[in-house]
Amino acid sequence: MLKATFTPIFHTIPAKSRPPSLSRRISSALAHTPPSVRQNASSNSTTTHPPYKLPPTSAYVHLPFCRKRCHYCDFPIVALGSSLTQTNEDPRISNYIELLCREIKATRSESNHNPPLETVFFGGGTPSLVPLKLVSSVLETLDLKFGLCSDAEISMEMDPGTFDAEKMKGLIELGVNRVSLGVQAFQDELLRSCGRAHGVEEVHEAIGIVGSCGVGNWSMDLIASLPHQTPEMWEESLRLTIDARPTHVSVYDLQVEQGTKFGILYTPGEFPLPSETQSAEFYKMASRMLSNADYNHYEISSYCKSSFECKHNLTYWENKPFYAFGLGSASYLNGIRFSRPRKMKEYMHYVQNLEDGIVEHDEDYFPDAKDMAMDAVMLSFRTDKGLDLKSFKEAFGSSLVHSLCKAYGPYVDSGHVICLDQERKNITADQFFSLLSDGHEIEETLRFIRLSDPDGFLLSNELISLAFRVISP
Ligand SMILES: C[S@@+](CC[C@H](N)C(=O)[O-])C[C@H]1O[C@@H](n2cnc3c(N)ncnc32)[C@H](O)[C@@H]1O
Secondary structure, three states, X not given: OOOHHXXXXXXXXXXXXXXXXXXXXXXXXXXXOOOHHHHHHHHHOOOOOOHHHOOOOEEEEEEOEEOOOOOOOOOOOEEOOOOOOXXXXXXXXXXXXXXHHHHHHXXXXXXXXXXXXXXXXXXXXXXXXXXXXXXXXXXXXXXXXHOEEEEEEEEEEEOOOOOOHHHHHHHHHXXXXXXXXXXXXXXXXHHHHOOOOOOHHHHHHHHHHHHHOOOOOEEEEEEEOOOOOOHHHHHHHXXXXXXXXXXXXXXXXXXXXXXXXXXXXXXXXXXXXXXXXXXXXXXXXXXXXXXXXXXXXXXXXXXXXXXXOOHHHHHHHOOOOEEEEOOOOEEEEOOEEEEOOOOHHHHHHHHHHHHOOOOOOOOOOOOOHHHHHHHHHHHHOOEOXXXXXXXXXXXHOHHHHHHHHHHHHXXXXXXXXXXXXXXXXXXXXXXXXXXXXXXXXXXXXXXXXXXXOOHHHHOHHHHHHHHHHHHOO
């Protein structure tokens, strides 16, 4: 129930957030069926521009280096071992940055500096391991190629134990103005069993450095449902998080990925992992405690103080385009999601091909309306804003809006799906059913549908899959 939708989204958005078997099923189904949604779309879509047609103003940059691989991690990373210090520069890092900058330079700019980039996200891996002058060269290359707004949000994932105050200040000088601290848990025994390269002491040190350097916008990552994690431990982690006063918190449910150490050791739902019911309790506890501490639960796994949403991640949820650079990263341009190779050698070939003008992805491909409709539902249902039925109708037709509403009837009744009008005022279940039976265009009155927090979010996999079946029967 809980699993697939609570993944960190980042650069792996298409593969991780959609149930894998479903995406294969969708593509083969679309190859053979007369696309009723597409017909609807073509007759209705002339009035608005879908978000993916906007010029991209966000860039994800993958910096894959870590001291060691965590036991749950299946991200494309390079484990450097413990030899690395902050003073001696590792040629594996400098060679990679050179390659990355070549990729940026060889990428076609979709907008010719107009508009320039508004968000840059350095994800990893552990970007805080990369020396300042190399971070600087990436930012310069991005600025030269695409332009960079003077007030751009520039985020960096940083691991406790990999930076000191001097490094933090240096990053701030380069323009980094948002830190995402990978804490995961506040118990040494849990950090050890996850194979983390730091303990709780380094977590507190890192929080101190971020605060003393005056970073006003920072986030903390936590993972729930770790092996041997008790409700008391989870409560303590949430309490210490709240005490540290980050402006943003990301709460992920552990994904046991094949090929990782956890994948070999553990089976989801079986001891020492929590049962599905216990995982749901962890999710509810996070939602309750963080909401009580004035955090808005603005996305399935994201909480923030008022106006501290991660602008970069909003690009993903709002289905807007973004560049991506680096090993294994996935871009979304002109409606096409494209993942770069996860292996360094293949990524080197990819960059060479890009420079030689050999295009690796099908530039003539035009996204199918059914896929676009499914993306729109899947992404917007992750957010507290929910699905905007007016825009959805303009893009995909009113009959699809009607079919979706009909399918969601039982969940409106049970309170898992919430209906809102133009002013975001609640529409009761009774009003919803009378609108549905009236037969006229429901989206004139019913403007948004969203999943309730926490019960609807907890059912998000089922509810998104239901929408997929309506869109592509
Ligand atoms: C790109 S990762 C790693 C960033 C950073 N190097 C770190 O480890 O703290 C970003 C976040 O994804 C989350 N994450 C990674 N793998 C996960 C998994 N298998 N299950 C749940 N959360 C995961 C962790 O909370 C992590 O901080």
